[in-house]
Amino acid sequence: MKKKVTIIGLGYIGLPTAAVFAKSGMEVVGYDINKKVIEALNKGEILIEEPGLEDLIKEVVSNGSLRGINVLEESDVFIISVPTPINEDKTADLSYVKSATESIINIIKPGNIVVLESTSPPGATMEVASILEKSGLIIGEEVFVAHSPERVLPGRIIKELVENDRIVGGINEKSAELVKEIYSVFVKGEIFTTDSKTAEMCKLMENTFRDVNIALANELAILAENIGINAWDVIKFANKHPRVNIHQPGPGVGGHCIAVDPWFVIENQPEGHLIRQAREINDGMPERVLNRIMSIVKNGNAKVTLMGLSYKPNVDDTRESPIIKLVELLKERTNYQISLHDPHVDKDRFKYKDLLIDSIDEAVENSELMVLAVNHNEYKNLDFERIGELMLKKQVFDTRNFLSEEELIKLGFELTLLGRN
Ligand SMILES: NC(=O)c1ccc[n+]([C@@H]2O[C@H](COP(=O)([O-])OP(=O)(O)OC[C@H]3O[C@@H](n4cnc5c(N)ncnc54)[C@H](O)[C@@H]3O)[C@@H](O)[C@H]2O)c1
Known part of the structure; x- marks a missing residue:
């Protein structure tokens, strides 16, 4: 029936x-x-x-x-x-x-x-x-x-x-x-x-597996910055091993699954040390990015531009996005003039809509630092020649190892890379 x-x-x-x-x-x-x-x-x-x-x-x-x-x-x-x-x-x-x-x-x-x-x-x-x-x-x-x-x-x-x-x-x-x-x-x-x-x-462990692996990559990025090597090179070479697959580091983990589900696993479980530590490492990444921004931009009133706000590339979803946490830290702890750009995020549904600029030109104009926060496809072919003319200082901080270093150096930019000192 x-x-x-x-x-x-x-x-x-x-x-x-x-x-x-x-x-x-x-x-x-x-x-x-x-x-x-x-x-x-x-x-x-x-x-x-x-x-x-x-x-x-x-x-x-x-x-x-x-x-x-x-x-x-x-x-x-x-x-x-x-x-x-x-x-x-x-x-x-x-x-x-x-x-x-x-x-x-x-x-x-x-x-x-x-x-x-x-x-x-x-x-x-x-x-x-x-x-x-x-x-x-x-x-x-x-x-x-x-x-x-x-x-x-x-x-x-x-x-x-x-x-x-x-x-x-x-x-x-x-x-x-x-x-x-x-x-x-x-x-x-x-x-x-x-x-x-x-x-x-x-279900919870599927997402926890990913969170813990990303935390390992983020910890590598932190250590590489301290030691003075390039984490991205370490990952590239280590992953040549047939049974190794180190994940990609970045400015944090977001979304309503990977950033949330591991907490459900360790609820009432004091022995869930590794999972808790992984969550803390990933949740700490926006603050590390903030500190790095502050070490690059010494002028406390400078304009700083963040490119990308969503929790992952090519979507409009900002739930639990680490970039939103970064925006909040920037607002709380600095006097920078912040400008935000994201081709996917809907201005009318966005909490900080006054900071969100539609045009890339306007977002970077007179800026002292562009932070590549999300690797949206739209950012792959940015016109850095023009961007360099508009910015007050030609400084880029790539948190995803997404941009062409060769091109940026050729155009006279100073490039900071997450995971490399
Ligand atoms: N969205 C995803 O990609 C995804 C993937 C895997 C698992 N999940 C899980 O699936 C569940 C649902 O997620 P979602 O993304 O569909 O949520 P959602 O917010 O899109 O939809 C939930 C719907 O439930 C309704 N609702 C709330 N309380 C209700 C009630 N008492 N009676 C009837 N309707 C009620 C809400 O009005 C809403 O329309 C969550 O546990 C989520 O973690 C989501």
């Missing part, structure tokens, strides 16, 4: 998930506390950017396989894909997960399946199960609960939802098996079953 699937939380993860379930022939309803999301959905429209999503939504809404609802109704499957942000004290904020779970207590019935998709600390799925006990049903026997973390890459979500392998961690084996069956309607990758805490830890 055709199953009815309810997706709770229709953001970057929930909406594409609803669309692919609907496309695979399930009856799907989407629920979100944001009424505008539901209003748009029922018109076949979306409020987020994701390639291919709008067309798919139009198709499944117009053929009746997906509809938005403002009041939750009975269903066979409930998938929770609400935010799991981080609190000030670096603990996971599970309030959205808890309230989403509470919202189905009165409508779940025997045979129902509840899946937590949100990235969560170990034990969160068990918490969901214990909240559901308030329904009076026997959880694990009458209602089945599992965690199935999402590992898609924004920009490729529709493709990766279908093609990636998936982990399903049940609160018991029966839950894992039933949830695997649900996802197998559209997942072409392999689906592995395990227990819920292992599944939670898997």
Whole structure:
């Protein structure tokens, strides 16, 4: 019999998930506390950017396989894909997960399946199960609960939802098996079953692996500056070893996953030394960049230009961006006149919009230092001849080893490189 699937939380993860379930022939309803999301959905429209999503939504809404609802109704499957942000004290904020779970207590019935998709600390799925006990049903026997973390890459979500392998961690084996069956309607990758805490830890460790490796590269950059060698050369040569892959250093780690998930791993775990240290090294990079800027620009009232603000190249997302932290440090601790440029970041949604300049010429005019903060494609072929004429001092600080040193030197620039003294 055709199953009815309810997706709770229709953001970057929930909406594409609803669309692919609907496309695979399930009856799907989407629920979100944001009424505008539901209003748009029922018109076949979306409020987020994701390639291919709008067309798919139009198709499944117009053929009746997906509809938005403002009041939750009975269903066979409930998938929770609400935010799991981080609190000030670096603990996971599970309030959205808890309230989403509470919202189905009165409508779940025997045979129902509840899946937590949100990235969560170990034990969160068990918490969901214990909240559901308030329904009076026997959880694990009458209602089945599992965690199935999402590992898609924004920009490729529709493709990766279908093609990636998936982990399903049940609160018991029966839950894992039933949830695997649900996802197998559209997942072409392999689906592995395990227990819920292992599944939670898997997702978190994927991002922690990357964070720790970036911290190692950043530590190398710090040591190379102290010792007087070039970290980028060390990385290039060391990576010739067939089993070595040192990552790239930079001005810090951002985004809502890599900079956040490691904290969930070590929540209430005093022995998570390496992971904590890695987070601290990466979080300390903006301050190192600030100190380096201050050692280059001695004039306290000089103009300093930052090129790039997003947490990674070629996106508009500034969540947890280390460059925003750098901007804040510059504002707090210096009197520099700061000018910012980013071809992707939307001025109207940006906190420091007064500092954000649309034209590169204007951003660098009379500046004493240009800091290449994000390696956007648009910055690969900057016209340094013109930039040199506009700047007050021809000084560039490349935090990504992205610019051509040969060209800059030829044009009379002084180049500072992160990871090289
Ligand atoms: N975006 C990604 O690239 C990505 C990748 C992997 C995992 N994740 C994880 O997936 C989860 C969801 O992330 P997202 O990026 O889709 O978030 P999002 O902010 O884009 O969307 C979440 C949606 O949930 C809604 N919501 C909040 N509380 C609700 C409630 N009680 N009931 C119904 N709706 C509610 C919000 O209004 C919002 O529309 C998070 O745990 C995130 O860490 C995200």
